[in-house]
Amino acid sequence: MTPGQRRWIFLAAGTGLVLFYLSGLLGLPAFGSYPGPYGPAILRVAVAQTNATGVVSAINFDYRGFDTVGEEFILFAAATGVAVVLRRLRGERERPAVDEAADRHVPPTSSAVRMVALLFTGPVVLVGWWLASHAQASPSGGFQGGVVLATAFVLIYLSGEFLVFKRFSPADLTDVVEAVGAGGFAALGVAAVLMGLPYLTNFLPLGQVPGAVSSSGTIALISFFVGLEVAAAFILIVGELLEQTLLIRQGRP
Amino acid sequence: MNVLAVHTPYSVPAGMMEALQVTLLVLVAAGATAVVLIRARVRQVLMLSIYGVLLAVLFLAFQAPDVTLSELAVGAVALPIVLLLALAKVRKREE
Numbered sequence: 001m002t003p004g005q006r007r008w009i010f011l012a013a014g015t016g017l018v019l020f021y022l023s024g025l026l027g028l029p030a031f032g033s034y035p036g037p038y039g040p041a042i043l044r045v046a047v048a049q050t051n052a053t054g055v056v057s058a059i060n061f062d063y064r065g066f067d068t069v070g071e072e073f074i075l076f077a078a079a080t081g082v083a084v085v086l087r088r089l090r091g092e093r094e095r096p097a098v099d100e101a102a103d104r105h106v107p108p109t110s111s112a113v114r115m116v117a118l119l120f121t122g123p124v125v126l127v128g129w130w131l132a133s134h135a136q137a138s139p140s141g142g143f144q145g146g147v148v149l150a151t152a153f154v155l156i157y158l159s160g161e162f163l164v165f166k167r168f169s170p171a172d173l174t175d176v177v178e179a180v181g182a183g184g185f186a187a188l189g190v191a192a193v194l195m196g197l198p199y200l201t202n203f204l205p206l207g208q209v210p211g212a213v214s215s216s217g218t219i220a221l222i223s224f225f226v227g228l229e230v231a232a233a234f235i236l237i238v239g240e241l242l243e244q245t246l247l248i249r250q251g252r253p
Numbered sequence: 254m255n256v257l258a259v260h261t262p263y264s265v266p267a268g269m270m271e272a273l274q275v276t277l278l279v280l281v282a283a284g285a286t287a288v289v290l291i292r293a294r295v296r297q298v299l300m301l302s303i304y305g306v307l308l309a310v311l312f313l314a315f316q317a318p319d320v321t322l323s324e325l326a327v328g329a330v331a332l333p334i335v336l337l338l339a340l341a342k343v344r345k346r347e348e
Contacts, residue, residue: 056319131322139319147326154334234331241338 050136050202052219053211057135061222065200069185072226076182079233083175086240109158117159124152132227136216142223146230153235162242169239174232181229188218188225270314277311284308298336305329 029035042063043055052058060068131138132145157165189200197203200218207215214220284304291297305328312321 140322141319144319144322144326147323147331151326151330154330238334238338241335241342245338245341 047210050216050219051206051210052136052216054134054136054138054140056139057141057219057223058216060141061135061219061226062200062202065189065222068222068226069189069200072182072185072229075230075233076178079178079236082237082240086244087171114159117155121152121155121159124148124155128152128227128231132231133213133220133224135223136220137211137213142226142228143230145223146227146232147234149227149231150234150238154238157242165239165242169235171236171239174236174239177228178232178236181225181227181232184225185222185229188222192218274311274314277307277314281307281311294340295337298333298340301336302329302333305332 034040042059046055046058046063047053050058050062052062128145128147128149128151130145131140131148132142135141135145153165153169156168192201192203193199195201195203202217202219204217204221206217209215281304284300284307288297288300288304291300305324308328309321309324312318312324
């Protein structure tokens with residue numbers, strides 16, 4: 001087949017695809033139109049039922065809490081997988097680190113980078129903590145808060161050294177925190193079952209003021225556990241990858 | 254014609270909101286194209302991070318602040334970090 005023939009076949013197929021796609025676009029419902037009954041129904045009852053003014057969190061951690069348990073364990077399994085592949089296991093021997101590009105110039109961290117990273121570490125921890133602990137009142141939640149908290153540890157790495165990063169996040173501690181976060185979420189569901197309620201029923205008192213930190217029962221608690229799990233999982237993944245990357249650089253003066 | 258803008262209780266005129274949304278859609282399309290076209294790997298990762306920020310702002314303009322937060326944390330920060338670490342590892346092997 002000559003290139004010319006191929007081009008004609010491509011043009012014909014491409015035109016067909018574009019027409020097909022455009023006809024599909026024209027048949028779409030208007031933006032924001034939602035024909036299902038579930039959304040309007042939940043918007044009407046959510047705040048009254050859960051005392052959470054962050055309705056997204058109420059859906060994620062209460063109405064559809066079972067889905068979120070599954071999602072959380074996806075991340076848990078991913079972090080575990082990274083650790084299993086990259087960590088040295090019993091009976092495995094690690095080759096001593098060899099600098100494969102010894103003549104390469106590694107620029108030292110500039111003081112500007114150090115300064116900015118140091119300045120941001122505190123506020124980032126604060127924002128992450130706020131996001132993870134205010135799911136009941138805002139569109140935040142444990143997932144976003146956890147990732148932001150993990151970012152603070154990356155800033156610690158940027159402002160200092162890998163050894164400092166490791167001192168702030170020892171592997172044993174991140175493992176435990178990750179397990180507590182993931183297990184706490186699942187255990188809250190089991191606790192409801194032990195009380196004779198369906199799995200992940202919101203069994204805690206909902207508080208008086210909607211959207212207050214103490215309101216919304218298990219929603220706030222689950223969000224907090226998710227925050228722990230996500231932060232630890234990201235620190236673990238980034239830590240393992242950093243270790244791989246820096247294995248070689250450690251022997252340098 | 255009110256195709257894009259969602260009706261809100263806020264006092265922003267629908268036409269203004271629509272203009273913002275269309276602008277952001279164009280920017281996101283340009284950003285995605287730039288991510289594909291840039292071939293230098295570290296620059297590509299940085300562009301991906303900028304693209305993550307653009308997407309986050311787009312989600313905010315379409316009234317999904319929860320997705321905005323996730324996209325900011327994952328798309329603009331976490332994914333680029335993991336990619337940069339992987340690049341550092343690969344680069345060492347190649348040199």
